[in-house]
Amino acid sequence: MSFAANLPLFSIVACLICAALSSLLREKAAAWVTRILALAVAAAAAAVLVLALKTGQTTTYRMGHYPHPWGNELRFGILEPLFSGVFALVLLACTVGGSRELVRDISRSKRSLYYVMCDLLLATLLALLYTNDVFTGYVFIEICTIASCGILMIRRIGRTTLAAVRYMIFSLIGSGLFLIGVVFLYAQTGHLLMPNLKAAIAEIWASGQSRTPLMIAICLMTLGLCIKSGLFPFHYWMPDTYGYATPCSSGILSGLVSKGYIFLLIKLILNVFGRDVFYASxxxxxxxxxxxxxxxxxxxxxxxxxxxxxxxxxxxxxxxxxxxxxxxxxxxxxxxxxxxxxxxxxxxxxxxxxxxxxxxxxxxxxxxxxxxxxxxxxxxxxxxxxxxxxxxxxxxxxxxxxxxxxxxxxxxxxxxxxxxxxxxxxxxxxxxxxxxxxxxxxxxxxxxxxxxxxxxxxxxxxxxxxxxxxxxxxxxxxxxxxxxxxxxxxxxxxxxx
Amino acid sequence: MLDSLWNNRIPAAAVLLFAVGFTTLLLHRNLLKKIIGLNIMDTAAYLFLASLGYIAGRKPPIITDGNTDPAAYANPLPAGLVLTGIVVSVSVTALMLALTLRLYRRYHTLDLDKIYMMARDEQEDET
Structure with missing residues (x-):
């Protein structure tokens, strides 16, 4: 396995380490950590993209070398590194372009924490893009909720707190539905890794029996992600959230966070539910x-x-x-x-x-x-x-x-x-x-x-x-x-x- | 009908609890009760998950007498998932409580509808 195959995991871990480090740093240093991190993640994504183009197939990265169905895996082809590179660069553009408003909107003692949240958000977006395990997906969805609420509520105006509460309620409903969907799927198939799930779901569907419980699980997971990404009629939190946050947060929340959930949904449709099952449902x-x-x-x-x-x-x-x-x-x-x-x-x-x-x-x-x-x-x-x-x-x-x-x-x-x-x-x-x-x-x-x-x-x-x-x-x-x-x-x- | 309900009593109870939590989180006006609803909802999912790891007649998956045969033990994976999930729910609950506290200090009520009204009045005063 070439070295580049390690890079997705390294980028996620690097984001988490930088987030922890930034909480100790001063505002300027934390800002530079985030900027360099975003650039490094984009560079790593480019390397992974080159690898995928060279091998012409997806790479499965087993963590700790545990074989299926026990281990936890990352899987990437062309789409995952491409999107993570773009997301990292957009995050960079937001934090750089909105830095003047950050100084205006956020009190001095909180500013380095803002960059902690940005690093965490990047980590969760990468994890949502790369993961090959639905429960890991759920965990990072929740971390993403917390980090996005953080960059929203850090601006201390009455309406932002209210907007944050509303955003949290919708988000929590969404992730709750996703969680119970995952549990139903696990109860029916006994798997959490995407390839195993896909095979098991195809088998249940082909047998023609107990399709209803399967459909319920798929519906719950899809509905959860739809609520979280703000599909009509679940979009009423959007104007308050994006309207009152500091512009950098609005850009990140609307441009990246909701897209992370949609990408996960597309990944679920292709890698878990299977195109045939999903488009027949x-x-x-x-x-x-x-x-x-x-x-x-x-x-x-x-x-x-x-x-x-x-x-x-x-x-x-x-x-x-x-x-x-x-x-x-x-x-x-x-x-x-x-x-x-x-x-x-x-x-x-x-x-x-x-x-x-x-x-x-x-x-x-x-x-x-x-x-x-x-x-x-x-x-x-x-x-x-x-x-x-x-x-x-x-x-x-x-x-x-x-x-x-x-x-x-x-x-x-x-x-x-x-x-x-x-x-x-x-x-x-x-x-x-x-x-x-x-x-x-x-x-x-x-x-x-x-x-x-x-x-x-x-x-x-x-x-x-x-x-x-x-x-x-x-x-x-x-x-x-x-x-x-x-x-x-x-x-x-x-x-x- | 009753038979199949009895056989699926754990999923049925989990769904019932989930529904209670879900409606409370969605519809209740009181912020604290919303947070309680959130916890009921998550706990329902965890209870169901924990029950999936139980295999009748097997021991908990902790090796005490040197027996390493996996057939002797229950499935340890769901317990691991539940632990992870609990950590997630604790952090989300803490965040919601912090937000609730901040709102309460400003508006002196936990009723979300009243808070909306007050926030709207504030905005009209500004314009």
Missing amino acids: GIQNVLYLLGVVGMVVGSVSAMRENDIFRMVAFSSAAQIGYIYMGIGLSPELGILASLFHILTHAITKPLLFLSASGLVTASGGDKRFRALLGAAHRNPGAGFAFAVGSLSMIGLPLTMGFIAKYLFAFAAFRENLRLVPTLLALAVSTVLNAYYFTRTLIRIFNTRDLQPTAPVRLRSQPHFALAAALLIGANLSLGILAQPLITLLRKGLAMVL
Whole structure:
């Protein structure tokens, strides 16, 4: 086994060690630990990706060399390192780009703890991506809940505590359902490792008997992850959570944490439930329906918001709808489109939160649209970044958003019955997206009654400039040269099956 | 019907307990009772899991008399899982209690609906 196969475990352990160390460090040192850690994790992910491309198959990494079915395992092909690399870089961009707001929002004594939570969050995201054991999945889901609640509640304003309580209640309901689902599955099959579970489930399904208990377990686990990732109608915690957290946390929570759960769900569908069982069960139709409704309802709610952060937060609900629509659509092309959209949203949403915060700060801290008239002239850098993010959300060509929508439509053309509803939902949602994002752009670039003030230069906000450059660069380059990424995702999907 | 219910009494009890905890966590307005609900819900899952490790007629999986034959002992894996799960639930409960304390200090009530109303009034005052 080559050395690179050790790297996923090493990255997870390194994150945990750094989290423990950072709690002893001062704020600046802790920040640098997180940044270097994120870069190191991304580099390790690249090495693992190269290994996967070279061997052309998934690698199973047994911890402590215990054979199945007793041991605990990590398993990775192309998708896992690809996503962990992107997630680590987005986390880096968030913590760097939001560092000025962190100083503003968090009291001095707590700031190093914020980075502890970021390190922990990275560890849990990596574990959710790499694990091959459903109970390990459950444990890291709970750690992820705690860490995300930490980065949310660390800003001490009354509403954030309330938002954190609401977020926790939804999250705990989700993980409770997931846990009881795992226990049911264990009771029926006697396994916790994904390959063993998959074989046992296929056997039960083929026998035709006791399908109902199996379906209940699968439903419970799927429902738990849907609640945690904020699928309609479980998205009502989103606007408060993303709207009141510090922008760096909003970016991480909306861009990464909810995506970690969705990736785990996709992994469960492919590696545990099995495509054939899952797509014969009818659950995918429910996911499809909720996804489609979520796309429209999320956008309508976003349209009615009067607060830029809450608008961007509601648009997240719509984007989660897209991802679930893809999962429900079809096992190959649909999931491919969803995977691409996960990356799109992970790269775009933090950019929107960070730039919206720049605009709000330049407008005296008022988040309402009234105060944001002409904000892009007061902070041109943030205005440009917000414009790029908005255009990607609408789905204009040259951005990743366009490719994602193209892939969804492409997947829909292979379906007979669901072709028209999917295209309609895409069209309606795109029009609504275009409406509220263009309206916002017109407001922030408005020149009427503009008070002559010196604009905030990019040079005075180097952290934001760096993060925005990274995210915009990734968005445009992957939007223009999407084919290599799509090929990678397709190869990765083929490898998993 | 009754027979199969009796044979599955442990899963049935676990599901019943889980449902009690779940509805309390979801619907109760009092934050402390929500936390109690959370614990009932998790405990239901752990009880079910612990019962899965029991094999009638076998000893607990601790070697005391030099007998290393696995057929003599019950399944130790679920106990390990339950322990891990308990640690998780303790930490989540602690976090929820801390949040509840913070809210109580600010709003002097544990009723979530009242807290929402007060928070909304505060926001209207600001605008």
